[in-house]
Amino acid sequence: VKPGFRGLGVDLFPLSFPAIQRYCSATCMQRTIKVAQIGLGPIGLECLKAVAALPWARVVGAVDIRPARAGVSLGALTGIKKLRPLTVVQDVTQLDPQPDLVFHTAVSSFKDAYLQLEPLARRGIHVVSSCEQMIFPKLREPALARKLNLACERSGSRVVATGVNPGFVMDLLPLCLTSITRSVREIHVQRIVDASTRREPLQRKIGSGLPPAQFRKLLRAGQAGHAGLRESLALLAHALGHMPTRIIESADAIVADRDLKTRYFRVQKGQTCGLHQRATAAMKGRFRLTLDLKMYLGAESPCDAIQIIGTPPIQVRIEGGIAGDEATVAALVNITPRLMRAGPGLRLITELPLA
């Protein structure tokens, strides 16, 4: 059947203006809050710029531990005039006035994040973090997660971590899709990232330019690779009520078959140009879950694909994949009003309403 309509012929009744205006409520923040940025890497800088443009946020400062950054004007770093009077400090306690909320884009390990964030939580400061392991903090550090949560509950602070991966493509989005599927038996997520479009730290962590043997050694030692894959898996399994008895994660170098050049790296044929990492879970019962991530320079058809085997089955494809760096900044900024309306505590993204 070729549809034979010639434009839409029938106008259904339009809604009257008063009826529409009556239902609308402002969903933005109720008051302006004081915000500081912790960590001024590429994501942190973009986050700072985004926050400076928000109507409900007033930037009161930024923290970076690198000595070279100390005292540098935030105006110079961001190109934003109104931030000129502010300079980078090396410790949160030097911020004046104290922020109500910090954006934290400094570390991947929850253990490291805990040391930076627990003192803030104790003082009632809210935190939105990009710390990968904090997507599901009790996976590796249940005791620290409990302590941080307790500090939050005592002070009224709200802490959450979010991002794209972990934080969206491999956990929140599949979870969202399972809301309309019964008898979910398998979930498989595949993400292929063209790392040549990404920030320098990402190109570094996937081993760009290293001899494959050396990169594998780093992977084995936990000194390279993508953080948060097993946290995504654990968060998703947890949200679906499944109990993994074991999480198995493996990784390998992707080797360049020709010379490659990015803004930050030169990679010769035979050197590492990326990372293939995979996490699977062994579960009680028949439920299966696989997260598969390839990040390499020059990947030709980047995409995100989610397959859910259930009733009904669902296959979702995001052509080009979700652009990690921009989307991470968006995730950090967008979650803030939702976090502020949640109860105090160390929260999971899956606990917050979407709107």
Add this chain to the structure above:
Amino acid sequence: VKPGFRGLGVDLFPLSFPAIQRYCSATCMQRTIKVAQIGLGPIGLECLKAVAALPWARVVGAVDIRPARAGVSLGALTGIKKLRPLTVVQDVTQLDPQPDLVFHTAVSSFKDAYLQLEPLARRGIHVVSSCEQMIFPKLREPALARKLNLACERSGSRVVATGVNPGFVMDLLPLCLTSITRSVREIHVQRIVDASTRREPLQRKIGSGLPPAQFRKLLRAGQAGHAGLRESLALLAHALGHMPTRIIESADAIVADRDLKTRYFRVQKGQTCGLHQRATAAMKGRFRLTLDLKMYLGAESPCDAIQIIGTPPIQVRIEGGIAGDEATVAALVNITPRLMRAGPGLRLITELPLA
């Protein structure tokens, strides 16, 4: 670059069993609840079957206003042995014992749903409904929405409507995607449904077999067409904090270019074989939102497609589209534990956490 890895060579450290088991908590319902089904159309029947299989639900009865259904055994209707002692009643008050929660799949109009549900809400009974207009009830009936919410707050009842469309493809899923996008300027959702795979009432409401002029007349009179498109639009706009000044909805017949035959209808060339419906919103500022729905018999490439123009842009495609009937039942069942953990009131799906 053709990735040169030969399987994943490096096993990262597996997580120890105790650490994993410690973080896992049961996410299912804490106790068994008494459930009744209101409305025994195709969706209602499937919902009843699904509920009967839930570990946390005990079916106590079903309601259908059609006299032919009264007194019929639920065992006979569903083929489920344990439901044999229960028979269909014509009114909720005849249910014994009183249910804790009802699944309501009886009407599309919120006005009609209000009359059926308000007495339940007053008695503290929770409701999960597929009523299309109830996806955003205050759009057309702000006064009734307020009254129902008040009844809920007084009795402790929780009421929510969900589904696939409205309820997911054109509202919740795009909203989920905007959580990782900044400066969203446009959202366009397109859904193409092959109606020949769907239930009889759906094939009827898209005008199957009617002369196009007659179907257009029914559309104009509001007696045919897809319910809930403008509710999806209003919910999405509302959740994003935008205020539509006007919602424009139009519709037209899709005319068969050859003879068609389904399980329920025979359609001749030149007769109506489907529906094309579209809703757009005029907003303050530059934000644009379009929902476009085609449901027709024999649609060749059914799919759901979401395009978000923002930073970053996102394009999502669900090949084959989400199978409406099965997914609607899943949506109804899956939302229940999340609803029960929310506060009392007439809730929107966007207010409930995903897990």
